[in-house]
Amino acid sequence: MEALIFELSCPGRIGHSLPEIDTDDYAAAIPAELRRESLDLPELSELDVMRHFVRLSQLNYSIDSGFYPLGSCTMKYNPKINEDAAGLPGFYHLHPMQPEYEIQGALQIQYELQEMLKALAGMDACTLQPAAGAHGEFTGMALVRAYHRSRGDTDRNLVLIPDSAHGTNPATCTSLGMTVISLKTGADGNVDMAVLERALADNQGKVAGMMITVPSTLGQFEPNIVKIADLLHAAGALLYCDGANMNAMVGEIRPGDLGVDVLHINLHKTFTTPHGGGGPGSGPVACKANLAPFLPTPIVAREGDRYVMQTPEHTIGKVRSFWGNFGMHIRAYTYIRQQGASGLKEVSRDAVLNANYIRTQLQDTIPPAHDRPCMHEVVLTGKRLKQETGVKTLDVVKRLMDYGYHAPTIYFPLIVEECMLIEPTETESRETMDGFIAAMKAIVAEAHSDPDLVKTAPHNTQLGRLDEVTAARDPKLRWLPSDPRDAESNWGSGRNPNQVSKLEPLNRD
């Protein structure tokens, strides 16, 4: 394993090249009451730093290294042209507070991206402000609330959410001060229409809207979606679509055509901006015309041949500083311009094709939760395997690591026992999926013949299973030289354990 950067520090070593002070040293006169006394940061050469982080990178699994079938996350290939585009100085070194006449190129990207997302979503208006999917949910539901308020409909504070939803949906409602009614999903995995109708009837005049994921987190297209929208609209409520699963629909199905009033779009899923190990993302929100006056400020508009920022008439205000995660906007823009409508249609079709291929090839090994065609991802259940062998889904996916694959999403959605959610995405080849399918079959065979081998996996990763219980019981959240648990560290001692350890043979598997 790699030492912590602090343990590599050597007093006086320099890893930067900065100008000399060429004015009077005004800073020398900063009075003591404002000046800090000490600052300890590690001292390293540039090469020390490069090697440390390159070695750390080698401890990661990524799309660029292998198959990453993490359901609900759309881990598709991230084109490298996106990076070249986002790194252009006219974008990366453009200051957000420059006057409009100096930033026309950036505004053009934002304006055209808004237009393209509107076309793909079947919506009338769009904001690029939200910084992530959950932030898009927050923004979209704030629009719903503002819409009802503007009509004097102030009692509408309830939001209906299927129990299969992402945890962010209910958390979003709470962060807006709205109250959640959880709807039990039907046995077929779809919205139970009787449950929905009863919830609306029991709460007349109080339901602000419904948050629904299309396709659902079970990977199924909601067959009653149009009827659901009609029921909500008849009850004076709006339909919010969690666009996390847009990869199943892009270029093929427009949520606006289904009766959806507002949705967020994860640029880091469908539109190939990298996940970055946990962000930054980007979660634009598209909506119908009746919600457009409430959009956060600013939106980008076109006046003649100029692009300008505008504040919608009844804006909910700002949801973040400046103008959104612009670097992600360029990447998504680049991707859409490269694919065009015809390319994006093939994207969703191949995504659906690949998920169904995995579903059918594995159905005798680990069965799907629902025996019917899926969209871009499929939920399998290891319930039978656990009963027969004692091997849990968690064990299966840890063993997958030994075979060189990233784990699928597990134990989500919460309503399927011992589930794994597999999303291959359209960029994976049949050969890759065949390899994965073979590995799954081999692991199920191992679960029967040698269950302990699977239960104690992984065996081939640099680290074995990590003790999450101790981590949570006795949290250690930073390195600290005085902490006895860091007793062996070398902060500032000048000893570099990486160099010292070269005396031993390297064994990095």
Added chain:
Amino acid sequence: MVYSAHTPVVRDEMLRAIGVQNIEELYVDVPAGKINAPINLPAPLSEPELIAEIRRISAQSADVLTHPAFLGAGAYNHFVPAAIRFIQQRGEFQTAYTPYQPELSQGTLQAIYEFQTLICELTGMDVTNAGMYDGSTSVAEAALMATVINRRKRIVVSDALHPHSIDVLRTYADGHKIEIIATANPLDADLSDVSAVIVQQPDFFGRIADLRSAAEKIHAAGALFILVYYPIALGLLKSPGEYDADIAVGEGQPLGSGVNFGGPYNGLMSCKNQYVRSMPGRIVGQTKDTNGQRGYVLTLQTREQHIRREKATSNICTNSALIALGSTVYMCMMGKAGLKRVAELSYNRAHYLAEQVAKIPGYKLHFSEPFFNEFVVEAPIAPADLNKRLWDEAGIIGGYDVSDRVPNGWLLCATEMTTKAQIEQLVALLQRYAEEK
């Protein structure tokens, strides 16, 4: 489609393996008439056509590396060492997901753990999370966190916070019936039943204040002290920890990111130990694996939305990990000497700029308080007109127009990237414009 792995033959074979005749059969649940939607997008471009088009568009904007720039106002053009982008663009970091499977994510997890440690060191705070969206949302989340901790509903905020932070705070507070009281002198406000007091240092106008007595006054009223900081300034100035802040938040962009037209950035958030269970966002902790080797995991996850759902105090998932990685590399390369040097250069050049501009007839520094690397000058003409003229005649990106707050107020900024020659060029032009009158 570009990036497709399938040939037409393979697609047919896969359809047969699935047991259907064509792809439409897999869309059985989609209501009639809702597939095959007509979508109007520009025609697809090949890669060489595409990069030419993007370059053409990017050339319609003027960047702060090519042009002398005196603009701050919440986004700062500091030096970004070349090594940072090389590390950020390694596919292993860039194309990994959130590290939910620790055995395959030790690189990201250890980097975040190092980030948490470095920000704790910089701020003098006990614990730091893995990052937020940006500085403004960190301010809003810190305020919500305070209201959860002490169950009070009033937030007093300095009106010299970045205006975007105040706007975002108001948007976030809306649903919680939290009262936001913006005032010029938050420490003189009535603090009874106040949840938290939010102060920014340096403030939006660049001013720095002696905050040594702030915490005592705020704590005496039973409120929490939230300090919004500028990380580069902490190379020289007292840290939030030294001021006994309860929660410290800031914009992470100056630590190794370009100004990037406003994003993606990274929100920095730290707090005292006793509040860690109320802190939103991801946190990485150290632990051991089955063989006793040191390793890292996401921990204290029961605070988060994916477990607590409607009982979570925040819906945030993202932690801007790649930007945090850039900041980690930045702080490691700068080290204690480099960060101090960047702060000194920024401070010195801004003070040199202020001294020179104040000598020009018609120009006057608006505030008398000490400042860090930004200051308000009262210009003889409207700042918008001044900026336009500087741009048209000299390709200079001027200061930020704060005439809505200060008559003819012009917020000027300098960093280590603002050279003495650029300062002298600006001063000479302003001198010439002044003499024309």
Added chain:
Amino acid sequence: MPNNPTDLKYSESHEWVKVVGDEAALGVTAYAVEHLGDMVYAEFPDAGTVLNAGDIAGTLESVKAAADLFTPVGGAVTARNEAVMDDPALLNKDAYGSWLLKLTLSDPSQLDKLMDAAAYDAYEASQ
């Protein structure tokens, strides 16, 4: 079939109550603890807090789950188990040996609504 202690009363949300005089000790059942997994955090209200039946009376957390503790009986808190707050793993070792809160019963008739061990055994088996 489960075999829960016969000297306790049980709630549908898997708490147990042990009555000594007019004081009740409150805990969670072995079934609840097993369901949550390895406990990592526990927090209960201070002595003096007055609770109504059905109120939230604390938080229990494992690595991947968080649960509210509900009190099935009302009363003033007289003590909380600091040992469990310091070392929540005690619950995994012995759920019935680890009381969490003690309260002075405000309405002993509330006990009548709770299950006895036999009823809870059947209830647990049906979950």
